[in-house]
Every structure is written in structure tokens, then in C-alpha cells.
Amino acid sequence: MIDLLCLTEKFPSLLNSGVLPEDIVARFLTIIKLLIQQDLTKRSSGTTWKDYIASNNQKDVGALIDELKKIVGNNLISDPRETVLFESDASPFRGEPPLAAFIPDGTDDLQKTILFCQKNKIPVVVRGGGTSLTGSSVSLSGSLVISTLKLNRILEISPVDRYVVVEPGVRLNDLNETLAEKGYFFPPDPGSSISATIGGIISTNAGGLKASLYGTTRNWILGLEILLPNGETIFTGGKVLKQTAGYDLTSLFIGAEGTLGIIIKAILKIWPIPPKTGRIVAFFRSVSEAGSAISNLKRLGINPLIAEFMDRTTMDAISTEMGITFPDQAGSMLMVDLILNSQKREELHFAGNLMKDSGAISVKSTTSKQEMEQMYLARKGAYSSLLRLRKSPHERVIIGDIVVPVSMLSGALTECEAAAREFNLRVALFGHVGDGNIHANIYADPSDPVMWERVLKYQHRLGEIALRSGGSVSAEHGIGIEKKDLLLEEYKYTGSLYNLELIKGIKRIVDPNNIMNRGKVFD
Amino acid sequence: MIDYTTKLRKEVEVCIECGFCEAVCPTFSSSGFLPSYGARGRIILARDLIEKNSSPKFRELSSSFMSCLNCFACLHVCPAGVNAGAVSSYARQLINGSTPTKETDPLIRMILNLTEKFENPLGIQRQMSSWVDSSDVSFSNDSSILLYTGSMYQITPYLERLQRMREIMGESLTKFFASLIARFPTLSLVFKLLRDRKSVNSYENSLASIVKLLNSSGVVPRYLGASEPYPGTLLHDLGYSENFKRYAERVTSRFKDMGIRKIITVDPHTYDLLRNIYPDYVRDFNFEVYHYLEFIDMKQFTSSQESIVLHEPCHLVLHSSSSDFLHDVLDGICETKYPRRHGSRTECCGGPDELLFPDLSSSISRRRLKDLEDVGSSKIVTACPICEANLNLRGNVIDLADFLVQHHNTPRFSTRRPFQRK
The missing domain is CATH 3.30.465.10 (Uridine Diphospho-n-acetylenolpyruvylglucosamine Reductase; domain 3)
Structure with a gap:
């Protein structure tokens, strides 16, 4: 047996002379390896070598692609120079080389395709705009990527x-x-x-x-x-x-x-579409005060259309990149939009005064479309500005995504800020705080293992802050690859580990061969 | 020489692969959502190109970069400020860069050879100034302001006819003839036969309208006539940077020898090339470059109830920091409507892909025309001969200069002398 293993390692170099065609060599090596490593009882049960290889998911890739082409025609892409582009999305995660990609222009071939994948146990990754921030849409090894972009009616x-x-x-x-x-x-x-x-x-x-x-x-x-x-x-x-x-x-x-x-x-x-809206921009000395202001607003029955928050680091980035100035003493900013039910601006005045009562050092409100647009420029340019202040080409801005009850915002924001200092990370906070959603934007170089370790710890801490506050480790970015561990933490923290069993049970019933986006959300 | 590897690296390394650019990239959707024909895919492939620059296999990737329209729609939606159009342009220069080889597409070889030999991509330089003969326009040889047509209006009808011939002949026969002309450039005289009088008259009329409007605004420029060289746009766009540099220096020295200080361009491509590209290639390219609309006196038009749809050319709106003159001139003349994609989201007509990717180009043009027609006005106005050629599939597209002439407050404001057969 040992000699056979040696043979499989040395055989390729022995055959590099080109005497035998490469595919014959590859098939021969596969059979030898299976003979050595796999359960030989299957062979004795009467299956052919071809079946045996197929059952071990070693089916010839070329043959699989040919069969798929018969089903879906020209909508199949198998050129590796093309399929490599499905390996990434907006997350820092890199996928693995897919078998092929299928871009259907109708649903007719989809059923046949999915049955083919089921029969051949080919993993399937469905992909839309490829904008996932947690790696949900990156391809898996040997998978068929199904792009939905032509199904756009x-x-x-x-x-x-x-x-x-x-x-x-x-x-x-x-x-x-x-x-x-x-x-x-x-x-x-x-x-x-x-x-x-x-x-x-x-x-x-x-x-x-x-x-x-x-x-x-x-x-x-x-x-x-x-x-x-x-x-x-x-x-x-x-x-x-x-x-x-x-x-x-x-x-x-x-x-x-x-x-x-x-x-x-x-x-x-x-x-x-709401007929009339008004906008308030308020500045506070600390992140905590901004959190309290939103909480106060909601306590008094005001439900903003949007309530956006940003910290001083974000404001500084916007100043540098866009030339927009902010009050020197401001540590945070809130931008709140309200739907106005009357032509009067009473709601806007009331909310503005409430901001002042919550500690705002400056409040401005408007219903003018042009002025509202001007105010929105800062929020709109926040992420772009942060991106442009990366210190090295390898640095990325990882967007943390947690949610807490609005009443807990003040403390949670303070904790997020303190934790960034503790882990010595450059972090800018902004978020859709009207629903308690905090985005911690972490500057990090994923290729630096020491720094990446700190990033993971910080992400973990963010999850802890969210859970302790009664929130969740993921607000709106999903779980993907990035937050599988954190999902488990959430189940543990809430005493609901059985949720995972339930989820896995549902998955087993719906997808017994685990072909659909395998390894995402949970292992 | 420009270090394209460094330029390319600086551009691609800040990309975060968010895919926003794909949503506005015309070639991505028109190719059937092939990622290598989308802005994000081009950036990812360019990273490989930097790493494996010398590998011949990357020549095979060239269709990804060559198919980019360079419209810069991607730049306007990128949160990281990456210009995937520039990425494609740099990649083309890296892949092609110098003299074409035997493997180079015969159409490209033909264009390069004819441009260098005749200063015209189809070798029909004499036809480029015929529009003056029948136009009621004034020039002054003493002026230091040069009207530089860049031959775009004049050559467009010939390219249109060439495309139709290509469809009839098929790709292999077209390429056979192209390689023959590339080898024996004097054979290019056959292109004179492509003259479609009606189409030529239409584009020449637009050119005459532009000069007539300049004249009526008090500008009487100099014009080089038959000796005006083509600016070399295709040499640059196809990625032959060394050829382009030599050629651009040749054109520039011609301008300098004549004591030109200001250059008025008439089409978005020449305007963009002279303003943004020439200074990178030609040392001391210190001319003031303008678009003709910047000189137009707005008071010479009458207002009307007419409603038009404006197709904003990407090389004017997306490549320039300011193109207000395009919109200002229409203010008060008519009701200007816009398609869903307009302003910083305007969509390319597909024209730049017509030579190498005709099917892709056609698909983009048809989609854009539909968007423009969906607005509901019967007249579509644009300010680029390439846009007009690609969008005017149903005869409802008019050049801005012709539209302005129609609304001139002088009765019978004529641009052309009566046509006379010679």
C-alpha cells in the first residue's frame, strides 16, 4: 500500500515526458488514490469504476460541464477566466473556484439545472448583485453559481x-x-x-x-x-x-x-411616497448624548423616517474629503427626517427643541428640498470619505453591523467607542440609529494576522455589547461566512442553542444533500 | 513614457469590489451580465494583469478591457473613487502599447497605418474639408483661435456605411480587406466610394451649423481645411500609447508652428482628448481648449413650446468636471426632458464599441434609444456625432447645433449654400 502511495506521488513526474495523454494519467491516478484511500467494499458490491469515481464526487469536470451545457445552452459560463470573477463580493472573503456559472434568462431551465446539481451533488451558490458584506455570495469549490441578473422583470x-x-x-x-x-x-x-x-x-x-x-x-x-x-x-x-x-x-x-x-x-x-418631509441636523458633544436624544425622541412618540448618526472620526473624514465643516466641539451628529402631516412645521420645531433638551450644541432644521439635499451630502459621502482615508492599499474598511434597542443606544455607542480604543483599532462609528443599528467601520489590513486577530476580537466584543443590550449580532448584513461564530454566540447567550438544531433540521428536510450555499450561515 | 503599471496599480488597489459600478456599466448588462464585460470584473482582471504582465495569456483578456466604452459611468457611483474606465484604458496600453503585431485585429492595423500615413483613420483626408465649400460660414487665417473639427462629424457617415458593408460582407471578408489595406494603405481610396451623400450632407450640415453659430456669436476662427489632422483618438482608445504619443506630438507641433493659442473643439471626444489626454502625452501642451458651446451667445435664440429629450454625451458630461454649457444653452429655448439615466448617471450610446464589438454596441444603442423614447417627446437632441449615428435608428435624433439653428431669432438663418453638383 505504501508503495502505491509513493507511486501516485511520483507518477506525474514519471509521465511528464508527454508519452501518455494528461487526462488518462489523471484518471489513472484518481483510481489508484481511491483504491488506497476509500472504502473498497463499494467496489465489491458490483459498481463500475466510473460509478465509483462519480459517487466519490470525482466525476470528470469536463463531462459535468458538457452535460450542463446540454441543459442550459449558451447561458453556461465555464471559462475559468470568467468564473474566477464570481469568487468575490463586497466582503473581505475570497471564495473558491466554481465549476461554472449559469445566468438563466428564464425559469424554464432552472428546475432541470437544480435537479442535475442535486443528482451530482454539485453545490449551488445563488448570486444577485454580489454586494454581500459577509461573504454570502462568494462561490464555493466546484459549485455552480446561478446569477439571477437576467431575471429582472x-x-x-x-x-x-x-x-x-x-x-x-x-x-x-x-x-x-x-x-x-x-x-x-x-x-x-x-x-x-x-x-x-x-x-x-x-x-x-x-x-x-x-x-x-x-x-x-x-x-x-x-x-x-x-x-x-x-x-x-x-x-x-x-x-x-x-x-x-x-x-x-x-x-x-x-x-x-x-x-x-x-x-x-x-x-x-x-x-x-410621503408627501412632505423635514430634516433636522443636530450636533452633540459625545456619542452618548446623540444616543439619548434618539431615545428621548421615541419616548415622546416621534417616529423618525430616518435617524442617521455619525461620530467625530466620520465627520473628520468627510471634512477632509468633501470640505464640509462641522462644529469644532461636536463629538457626534444626528440627522433626523420626519414625515410632516401638516404644512406647519410644528413637528420639526418640537423635535428640534427636544434635541436641544437632550444636550445638542447646535440644531438646524429645514423643509427646503435643496437645503435637505445639502445636509444629506455629508451622510451620503460618509463611507466614501472613510474609504479614501485608508492608509495603505491593503487596508479595508470592515463594516461591523450590530443592533440594540433604541433605549440602550447611549451606553452601547459609548462601549463601542471604548472597545475600539482597547483593541487599538481605528474605528469610525455611524449608523441608522432610529432602529438601534450601529455600524462600526474598522480600518484593517486582512493580510496582517496580528491586526486581523484584533479585528476579530473587536467584532466579537461588538457582538457582546449587542447581546448584553438585548440586541443582535447582525442587524442587516446577514451572517454569511463572517458571523457564523457570532450567531452561535447569540444562540448561547439567549439560551437558545436548540435554534441551531431546528435550523439544521429544516435544512436537512429542504436540502438533504446540502447543496444550497453550503457552509454559509452555519457549518 | 507614462508608467501604466503604476497608474493601473494605484487605481485598482483601492477597489473594494462592492459592485456598484456593475449596475451602471452598459457593457455588463448588454453582454448578458458576463462579469469580464463589467466594470468590477475588469478591475479584478487588471489585478492579475499587473501580476502577470508578461504572460501572453493575458492578451486573451484584452476583449474585457477593449470592450469598455470608457464612459466613466462607473466612476460616478464608486464609493472608493475608482475609475474602471481608466483601468481599462491603462490595461489596453499595457497589453498593446507599441506597434501592432501579426496577431493584431486587421481592422486595428488598418486604422493605425492609415492614421500615421494619411493623418486620417480611413485615409480620406481630402473629404474632411468638403463641407466648407457648400457652407455659408466665415473663417479668418489671422485668428489665433483655431476651429478644430477633429474630423469626427465628417468621418462618422463613412464609418456608418463601413459598418453596413461589414454586415453584408461578414467578419472574415471584412478582415481580409482590412489586412490588405493595412499592408497597402493606398488601397484606402476605396473608402471614398462609401460616401452616402444624404448622410454626409446631414453631418456636414451640423458642422456648418456649429460654425454659423460661432460666427453669429462674434467668433471667426481659423480653420486648417484639408490639412487639418485627425487628433488620433482611435490610436489612444485602442491602446497604442507609443503610436499615439508620436502622433499627438506631430499634431501639437503643427498647432504650435501656426501660433495657435486657443482651440475650439466641436465634438465631445476631441474636446476630452485635447483637454484631458494630450497633456499627459505631449510636453508643454499649453493650449486653451474649449467646447464650441462655451462661445455661443445665448441671446440669439427664440423660445418655443417645443419639448425635447436630451441625450447627454458621456465624454462631455461624465469626463468633464463642468458641462453646464450643454444645459444652459437650452434654457429658455424649449422644454428639456431627460431619460431615467441622465446627468452624472447618463448612459453611453454604445458608439465606442462599434468597431470591435458591433453586436454589443448595437445592443447598448437600442436600449439607450428605448430609454430616450420612453420619455415621450418626439425629438431627441444630442451633441455628439457618434451618439447621433448610434441612436438615430428611427430618424428622431437631431444634433444640438442644428436644433439651435432652427430656433435662431434671425429669420432664415441659413447655414449652407444651395447644394450644387460638381
């Missing part, structure tokens, strides 16, 4: 019933531009809305600025059409606001990050 808009039916590849901004022509909008608005697709935002339960008033994507999905890994297509929910028809299967697929099936259609709830 808006199928039906019903202002009367307030829903829209869309395919998964519709980009969020495109949807809202179409809806705006009819006076409606779809409220979830993640920062990546220009590129993020409906399928992606459902799969990560995205939030954004307006989640403060409207909630996250979960609150806006009425129904789904899903292709399951066993080839079955299911319809969940419907076109109505009320439906109590058994288990809420729609919710099962929201935030599932493509681990359970492929969303092929979605019925989304839409809402009239």
Missing part, C-alpha cells in the same frame, strides 16, 4: 392592492424609479441599493436608512415563489396583507441567504 404593479410582483434580479433602485412614477416606493433601502437585487435583499433581510420607520425587508414581503433543491416549486404567502394559512413559510426564506432554495418571484408590499 417587474411583472405587475398594483397600486390599488399596494403590491408589486418582481423577479429576483431586479435592482432595488430600478424598482423604486419605476414605482416613483406611480407615486409609490418599496421602503427597504440598504446602502447598496444601486446594485443590490430583490433576491439578495430578501435573502439577507436588508434594512437601511428608512428601517427606522418602516422596518426591514421582512415587513415588506407578501409572498414568494421558490424553487427548492429537490426541483419542487412552492408558492408562499399571496397578494393580500392578511393571511393566516398555516406556518409562515415566506418568513423561512427571508434571511436564509440562499441556503434553502432559489427565489424566482417575489410579491412585495409597496407604500405611497
